[in-house]
Amino acid sequence: MAWHLNQWWRNRILEREEIPQHIWQKMIHLRCLNGMDADELRRLQALVLLFLHAKVINGAHDLEITDEMRVTVALQACVLILNLGLDYYDDWIEIIVYPGEFILEYDYADEAGVVHHARNIVSGEAWLSGPVILSWQEMANTHAAPVVHNVFIHEFAHKLDMLHEGANGCPPLHANMSAQTWCDVFSHAYAAFCSQVEEGADTAIDIYAAESPAEFFAVLSEVFFESPAVLKQHFVAVYEQLALFYRQDPAKRVAAGGWPRKMRS
Numbered sequence: 124m125a126w127h128l129n130q131w132w133r134n135r136i137l138e139r140e141e142i143p144q145h146i147w148q149k150m151i152h153l154r155c156l157n158g159m160d161a162d163e164l165r166r167l168q169a170l171v172l173l174f175l176h177a178k179v180i181n182g183a184h185d186l187e188i189t190d191e192m193r194v195t196v197a198l199q200a201c202v203l204i205l206n207l208g209l210d211y212y213d214d215w216i217e218i219i220v221y222p223g224e225f226i227l228e229y230d231y232a233d234e235a236g237v238v239h240h241a242r243n244i245v246s247g248e249a250w251l252s253g254p255v256i257l258s259w260q261e262m263a264n265t266h267a268a269p270v271v272h273n274v275f276i277h278e279f280a281h282k283l284d285m286l287h288e289g290a291n292g293c294p295p296l297h298a299n300m301s302a303q304t305w306c307d308v309f310s311h312a313y314a315a316f317c318s319q320v321e322e323g324a325d326t327a328i329d330i331y332a333a334e335s336p337a338e339f340f341a342v343l344s345e346v347f348f349e350s351p352a353v354l355k356q357h358f359v360a361v362y363e364q365l366a367l368f369y370r371q372d373p374a375k376r377v378a379a380g381g382w383p384r385k386m387r388s
């Protein structure tokens with residue numbers, strides 16, 4: 124059952140509840156929040172509270188979900204919708220968190236109609252109108268990875284992509300955006316990136332982005348929030364389209380007021 128929070132209920136939650144300060148103070152050092160001003164952080168905090176009321180976060184394999192884990196997951200989901208609104212996540216409820224990577228088994232039919240069984244080890248998964256599945260271990264990997272990486276942002280980006288004709292790399296665009304421009308920009312960038320990967324070039328962006336247009340959108344959304352200057356440097360037109368879609372300009376806020384990563388605690 125989709126749980127749509129009406130305005131009265133939203134206000135009631137925000138009047139009565141708050142995120143414990145000791146948890147919030149840890150969270151605001153996450154790289155994807157770099158450069159956010161007081162107003163953005165206040166709105167983000169409100170979204171996190173509402174998100175936690177609207178969604179259910181369950182642990183798999185006996186993983187106990189603490190308040191800090193709940194906020195960590197919610198906060199990284201809400202960074203994407205800070206200027207879009209919680210309604211963008213209306214068609215699903217559950218997040219399942221595994222302690223580490225997990226095995227995904229599924230059947231699929233090839234072009235000849237032959238059904239195959241696949242078994243993959245994955246660190247995140249987003250189901251169409253279903254749950255988001257995450258590996259908690261990835262939280263540590265996010266900060267240790269040599270290339271920009273955030274599986275939390277990645278899976279929630281898939282959720283936004285799926286709102287428009289399934290996962291195809293094109294989320295529902297706003298009235299001030301052009302579907303043709305989005306398609307042209309992303310197609311051109313995706314082809315260029317795939318060529319780099321095929322040539323074995325050293326890419327600043329995770330080569331998993333070459334898997335499909337949907338993965339390209341999800342991976343570049345990770346880079347957009349985690350290291351916006353890198354995306355702007357390599358694919359400025361993509362950066363501009365994502366800035367229009369997410370209604371955020373993280374490169375600008377990082378340049379204006381962000382703290383250098385080496386200073387983070």
Ligand SMILES: [Zn+2]
Nearest residue numbers: 277281338341
């Ligand atoms: Zn993906």
